[in-house]
Amino acid sequence: MRLADLITMSPNVILMLPRFGISMGFGEATVDEICRKNKVSTEFFLLVCNVYSFDDYVPTIQEIEQTDLSQLLSYLTASHRYYQESRLPHIETHLQHLADQAGRFGSVLLKFYADYKADLHKHFMYEEQVAFPYIKSRCDGAGGSSYKIADYARSHSNVEDKLNDLIQIIFKYLPAMMMIDETIEMVFDILQFSADLNKHSVIEDKILIPYVALVEERQKKVSK
Amino acid sequence: MSRKIKILIVEPSVVISVGLDRILSLSGRYEVLPVLADAENLAASYDRYRPDVMLINPTILPYTKRQSVRSLLPEHAHVLLVAIVYQYVEPSVLKAYNAIMDIREPEERIVQQISESVESFHSMVKNEGESYELTERETAVLVLVAKGMMSKEIAEKLNISVHTVISHRKNITRKTGIKSVAGLAVYAVLHNLMDME
Numbered sequence: 001m002r003l004a005d006l007i008t009m010s011p012n013v014i015l016m017l018p019r020f021g022i023s024m025g026f027g028e029a030t031v032d033e034i035c036r037k038n039k040v041s042t043e044f045f046l047l048v049c050n051v052y053s054f055d056d057y058v059p060t061i062q063e064i065e066q067t068d069l070s071q072l073l074s075y076l077t078a079s080h081r082y083y084q085e086s087r088l089p090h091i092e093t094h095l096q097h098l099a100d101q102a103g104r105f106g107s108v109l110l111k112f113y114a115d116y117k118a119d120l121h122k123h124f125m126y127e128e129q130v131a132f133p134y135i136k137s138r139c140d141g142a143g144g145s146s147y148k149i150a151d152y153a154r155s156h157s158n159v160e161d162k163l164n165d166l167i168q169i170i171f172k173y174l175p176a177m178m179m180i181d182e183t184i185e186m187v188f189d190i191l192q193f194s195a196d197l198n199k200h201s202v203i204e205d206k207i208l209i210p211y212v213a214l215v216e217e218r219q220k221k222v223s224k
Numbered sequence: 225m226s227r228k229i230k231i232l233i234v235e236p237s238v239v240i241s242v243g244l245d246r247i248l249s250l251s252g253r254y255e256v257l258p259v260l261a262d263a264e265n266l267a268a269s270y271d272r273y274r275p276d277v278m279l280i281n282p283t284i285l286p287y288t289k290r291q292s293v294r295s296l297l298p299e300h301a302h303v304l305l306v307a308i309v310y311q312y313v314e315p316s317v318l319k320a321y322n323a324i325m326d327i328r329e330p331e332e333r334i335v336q337q338i339s340e341s342v343e344s345f346h347s348m349v350k351n352e353g354e355s356y357e358l359t360e361r362e363t364a365v366l367v368l369v370a371k372g373m374m375s376k377e378i379a380e381k382l383n384i385s386v387h388t389v390i391s392h393r394k395n396i397t398r399k400t401g402i403k404s405v406a407g408l409a410v411y412a413v414l415h416n417l418m419d420m421e
Contacts, residue, residue, distance in 0.1 A: 056315045058326060108413045112406055165407025168400065173414045210328065 003031050010053040015196065019078040020045060041068045047207070048075065052199050064210050069139050072208060073132050079200050080124040087193045088117055094186035098170075101179055109169075116162040123159050135208070139215050149212040153205075160201070163194045228255040229342055232275035235308055236261050236284055240327060244279065244308075244334075251335040266296045270303065277342060279325065281308045282317045290317045304345045306338065347398070356399045363417065365392040369405060370412035 003026050007013050017023070020040045035042040044067055050057050095113055099106030131152045138149075167190050170183065231254050235241040241259040248254040257273045260266070263284050270278075282290055289296055293305060307313065307321040310328065318324055323341035325334060358366065361382075368378045375393065379386040397403050402411055412418050 054315055056309075056313070056318050056324065058309055058312060060311065061328075105414055108410055112410050115406055161403040162407060165402045165404050165410075168402050169407060169410050169414070172401070173411060175414075206326075 001031055002028055003034050004028065006031055006049065010049065012052045013049050016045075016048055016052060019075055019082060021078075041071055044068055044071050044075075048203065051202050051206075057202075059206055061210075064207055065214060067207060067211055069136070069211065072203075072211070073136065076200070076204065076208070077128060077132070079196075080128065083193070083197070084121065084124065087189075087196070088120070091186065091189050091193065092117075094182060094189065097182055098174075098179060098186065102174065105174070109174075112162075112166065112169075116166065119162065120159050135212050138212065138219075141219075149209055149216060152212075153209050160194060160197055163190060163197070166190060167194070229253060229277060229339075230255050230257060230273065230275045231277045231279060231338070232257045232260065232269060232273055233308075234260045234263060234266065234278060234280040234284060236281065240281075240308070240310070244327070247331050247334055248338070253335070253339060263296065267298050270297050270301050275303055277304045277306060277338060279306045279308050279338075280321070282313050282321070283311070290314075291320055293320045304342055306341060358396060358399060362392050362396050362399075365389060366396050366408060367412055367417050369393065369396075370409040370418060372405070372409075 020035075020038060022034055022038050022040070026034050029037075031045065032042050034040075035045050043063070047059060047063055047067070051059070092113060095109060099110050102109060134152075135149070167187060170190075171187055174183075231248060233241050233244055233256065235244070238261075241261070245256045245259065249256050257269075257275055260269055263280075263286070280293065282293070285293060285296065294301070297303065304323070305321045306323045306325050307318055309318070309324055309326050322345055323337070325337055327334070329337065364382060365378055368381060373381070375386050375389045379389045382389070396408070400408070400411055402408050409418075
């Protein structure tokens with residue numbers, strides 16, 4: 001299948017390209033050709049596309065087992081960068097405009113957003129500095145750590161609550177204002193971001209965590 | 225609620241139905257009814273056992289009926305439908321269910337997931353057509369939550385049980401759609417419930 005056809009069928013895929021280092025202008029090349037050229041595992045690329053294209057997509061055990069871990073981790077890290085460097089500032093610009101018009105409520109909104117951003121940053125940093133390095137060393141064969149993937153699964157708190165709250169607040173409770181176009185635009189941006197984050201956690205919960213759990217299981221058997 | 229929740233499993237794989245039966249029975253919260261290995265007697269079994277929950281493997285149903293599983297049950301059937309999922313199932317098929325259970329979840333999640341779904345199913349049925357205005361008591365709780373107090377402190381301050389505070393908090397979240405404490409604080413400010421000091 002040509003990559004162009006895949007994107008036409010499932011436009012969300014276009015969001016994934018930069019995270020895999022794939023640029024536009026791919027002409028008629030097939031998915032497989034593009035993946036090879038960019039040193040991306042085609043199976044993994046399609047797995048991510050499936051998660052983003054179908055709600056309730058549940059990867060099979062085989063798909064999980066065959067995942068290339070280093071690609072998975074660098075994909076997740078690239079997503080973090082995209083959220084932090086592109087999405088969050090973008091939404092913040094809108095919010096800033098809105099806050100300017102919202103009188104004394106403006107500062108409350110901005111403070112809420114700043115806190116949310118800080119939570120999310122902390123969450124990403126924890127993943128990149130604690131969870132991912134552990135996972136990597138574990139899967140490279142290092143044992144003995146007291147940290148377990150179950151700890152990660154537990155700490156994997158739901159960072160989406162506050163984002164949904166922000167949406168509720170903006171379209172339900174913020175006093176009516178003149179900037180209706182920008183408000184709608186912003187709500188759409190937040191909804192899109194929230195959907196993206198949701199899929200991001202599906203990849204962590206349904207691929208990363210089961211993958212590492214399988215590795216831990218296997219190592220336990222070997223060491224017995 | 226002292227009565228155990230009655231669960232009917234509809235699943236062709238013995239390994240899975242026996243496994244689920246064991247996990248659910250051990251939790252002590254559920255009564256697991258005799259398993260159906262096919263969907264032929266779905267309606268009759270419903271009438272016979274009156275289950276509260278049916279755990280159904282969607283692929284067991286005849287292909288043309290998969291998207292309308294409720295049509296296979298008696299019209300009066302008041303039952304929570306949960307799809308058992310361990311392979312790819314069309315999203316349009318899953319939409320016919322109230323909840324989805326991925327059997328690869330850990331044991332405690334499976335038990336918890338079902339009881340959560342039952343709870344929200346009940347409150348959904350109960351709350352149809354109800355008002356979304358916060359009551360006076362809920363507003364009082366909301367203000368204290370927004371000030372950063374814990375449920376226990378709120379209970380002491382308002383002289384009510386912690387349990388009651390928690391149920392007020394649940395109602396506040398259901399009505400406003402806001403879950404986080406920070407979000408509720410913004411709500412309180414926007415509604416002029418807080419003294420701006």
